[in-house]
Amino acid sequence: ADFLVPSLTKFGAGPTLSKWRLRRKIKASYPLFVPKRGSIASLEGGMQMLVQTLAEKLNEMNNVTVRLNVEAKDVATVAKQNDLPPSAVIWSAPGHLEKEQATELSIFAIGFHRDQVSHLPLGYGTLIPDPTLPISGVLNESDIHHSKRCPENHRLFRLMVPHDRWDGAEESVLSCAEQLIAPNPVMFSMVGTRQIPRFPPGYMSKMSKAMSEASLDHTYVGWGATGVAITHVVAEAERIADCFDIEPSS
Incomplete structure (x- = not known):
């Protein structure tokens, strides 16, 4: 249930947007019409179109640098290579606690x-x-x-x-x-x-324990951190986007 229906077990932080607010934002994003509730949509050309579009948008941003063929051994290595503290790293690769x-x-x-x-x-x-x-x-x-x-x-x-x-x-x-x-x-x-x-039985419990003991000094997303489900991908995207929207305290 932690993997597939996180709302049942309340695992991890809650979504940053309420369902009502998210529904309003989604409805406003359709330029021509709002699809009927329960209808199914797919991307023309498959999921690769989503990846390509994200890559194009990221390359257009002045504050984003995309580096390819770079070995990301662990969080400490990435932080050191970019002269940043581990807390500034958002780790989406596998292998948080053990070899996947x-x-x-x-x-x-x-x-x-x-x-x-x-x-x-x-x-x-x-x-x-x-x-x-x-x-x-x-x-x-x-x-x-x-x-x-x-x-x-x-x-x-x-x-x-x-x-x-x-x-x-x-x-x-x-x-x-x-x-x-x-x-x-x-x-x-x-x-x-x-x-x-x-993931073996008990994996999510280990992740929860690591979070409560603050032994993970970075932000982590992905299947290896919060479970295998497309709903987790959407929820994590909301949380990350919300972090960038927060004004720094004076």
């Missing part, structure tokens, strides 16, 4: 003509807990995104394949996908390999 573990998995894309998969209802996707199958989950890529993800009259699916359940042969993934979805896909391709952070 991760689940390695490969991502595959598979597509079908709509008639081939008409028996599958529209939806978000399916989790597959059977450890004997190489595929742990199927994401209905073209169903959940409003932006175009595949040709007309087709459906695109994304397959999650953990390496600890897979023999490494793409043929075994294709065979499993044909059993789960439908035979003879019009396309099948490996997208790449990724790692998902894995």
Whole structure:
């Protein structure tokens, strides 16, 4: 619950904006119309568009310097390199308390003509807990995104394949996908390999203890600090932005 529903456990500092004030600010940000409550939106071009836009905006700011290919070993090293105290560092990399573990998995894309998969209802996707199958989950890529993800009259699916359940042969993934979805896909391709952070039981308690004992002398954000959930990303962005808005006391 600390990871996915922080409002239930009251873990960490509360959001800097009330829901009412945040709702007003969001409503005022739409130039043409306000979408209906409960509707789903997606970024044209995917999440990479958000990263690219943020990078462009940061590069336009006179008080921001972006440094690439710089080794950030720990907070003390970063602070020393920039001649700053550790309290001035906002650490978003993993490894706050211990070496971060991760689940390695490969991502595959598979597509079908709509008639081939008409028996599958529209939806978000399916989790597959059977450890004997190489595929742990199927994401209905073209169903959940409003932006175009595949040709007309087709459906695109994304397959999650953990390496600890897979023999490494793409043929075994294709065979499993044909059993789960439908035979003879019009396309099948490996997208790449990724790692998902894995935190052992008690990790959040250790973070809470470190905060209460003030053994962490810097500001920290990210999955390794406050949990794995998109809601944490939004809440942390609010807190950081609010810190920059605070007037220094005289």
